[in-house]
Amino acid sequence: xxxxxxxxxxAALAFQQVAQRHHRADTFERRSSTWQTxxxxxxxxxxxxxxxxxxxxxxKAKEALKAGIGTKDDGACLADDFEFVAAFVGPIxxxxxxxxxxxxxxxxxxxxxxxxxxxFRVDPFEPYRVWFHSRSTGTNTGPIMGKKPTNKxxxxxxxxxxxxxxxxxxxxxxxxxxxxxxxxNTGGLGGAFGYLWGTGNxxxxxxxxxxxxxxxxxxxxxxxxxxxxxxxxxxxKKNNDLLVPxxx
Numbered sequence: 001x002x003x004x005x006x007x008x009x010x011a012a013l014a015f016q017q018v019a020q021r022h023h024r025a026d027t028f029e030r031r032s033s034t035w036q037t038x039x040x041x042x043x044x045x046x047x048x049x050x051x052x053x054x055x056x057x058x059x060k061a062k063e064a065l066k067a068g069i070g071t072k073d074d075g076a077c078l079a080d081d082f083e084f085v086a087a088f089v090g091p092i093x094x095x096x097x098x099x100x101x102x103x104x105x106x107x108x109x110x111x112x113x114x115x116x117x118x119x120f121r122v123d124p125f126e127p128y129r130v131w132f133h134s135r136s137t138g139t140n141t142g143p144i145m146g147k148k149p150t151n152k153x154x155x156x157x158x159x160x161x162x163x164x165x166x167x168x169x170x171x172x173x174x175x176x177x178x179x180x181x182x183x184x185n186t187g188g189l190g191g192a193f194g195y196l197w198g199t200g201n202x203x204x205x206x207x208x209x210x211x212x213x214x215x216x217x218x219x220x221x222x223x224x225x226x227x228x229x230x231x232x233x234x235x236x237k238k239n240n241d242l243l244v245p246x247x248x
Contacts, residue, residue, distance in 0.1 A: 041124040044125065044127075045122075048127040050127045052128070052169065054127060056169070057122050057128060057129075057165045058120060058122055058130055060169045060171075061163045061171075062120070063077065064078075064163060065163075069163075069171065069174055070082075070098055070171070071098070071101050071102075075094060078097075078171050079166050079168070080094065081093075081094075082094040082097070082174075083097075084097040084175070086177065086191060087178070090175075106192075108142045108143065109142045109143065110138030110139060110140055111139075112138060112139050113137070113138035114137050116136060117132050118132065118133055119133045120132040128164055128165050129162050129163070130163045130164075130165065131162050132162075133159065133160055134159045135156075136154075136190075136194075137153065137154065138195070139152070139153045139154070140152050140153075140195075144196075144201060145196070150199045150200065152198065152199060154186055154194070154195060154199070155183075155184040155185050155186070156184050156194045156195075157179070157180050158179050158180050159177065160177055161174070161176040162176070177190070181210075186198040187209070187210030189208070189210065193207065196208060
């Protein structure tokens with residue numbers, strides 16, 4: 001019986017190793033296929049019941065941008081139920097939005113301001129929404145917040161915007177978010193907060209300051225790192241014990 005076991009054991013171990021490799025390869029393949037999945041955008045657009053075509057939605061969004069998203073046409077491109085929403089501001093309605101922008105004229109404070117919009121695309125899941133990015137720059141050569149210009153050139157971090165277009169072709173919603181706070185020279189802040197902080201006119205509120213982890217989050221990180229170190233010490237001790245010959 002022992003001879004049979006010894007004869008079969010190498011084959012059994014080899015089979016086990018092949019099975020394990022196959023399992024790892026199958027798991028990797030399934031995980032890879034999950035991350036590589038790309039939807040059929042044309043099919044989603046074809047299924048949409050939204051009355052405007054993606055081409056029309058994109059054109060309406062660009063028309064709104066030329067109109068300053070309501071600031072250069074007295075809000076004519078904005079729907080009556082328009083809302084503005086960003087990371088810390090909003091949602092606010094049409095009148096409040098236009099009034100807020102009228103008190104802070106970026107083109108006066110930054111005559112050479114360049115939003116540098118790019119990567120325009122219509123969302124296949126929400127065919128009334130247009131996504132696009134910006135890489136805004138500008139030099140503060142005009143008065144800002146009643147103060148003299150700083151002549152400082154600002155580079156804002158990359159930002160992702162969205163415009164929602166309603167069935168009448170007007171803007172129903174505007175929003176934007178910073179997508180890489182480590183770039184630029186405005187403390188990772190975008191929009192008006194970035195221009196204010198970058199010129200030394202930041203509002204005295206946390207939302208108008210560069211990101212700083214909360215005390216709770218820092219404590220959580222400390223505990224996590226401590227547990228990790230303790231676990232590593234325990235694992236190293238176990239490995240050292242295994243290396244010590246028996247009887248030593």
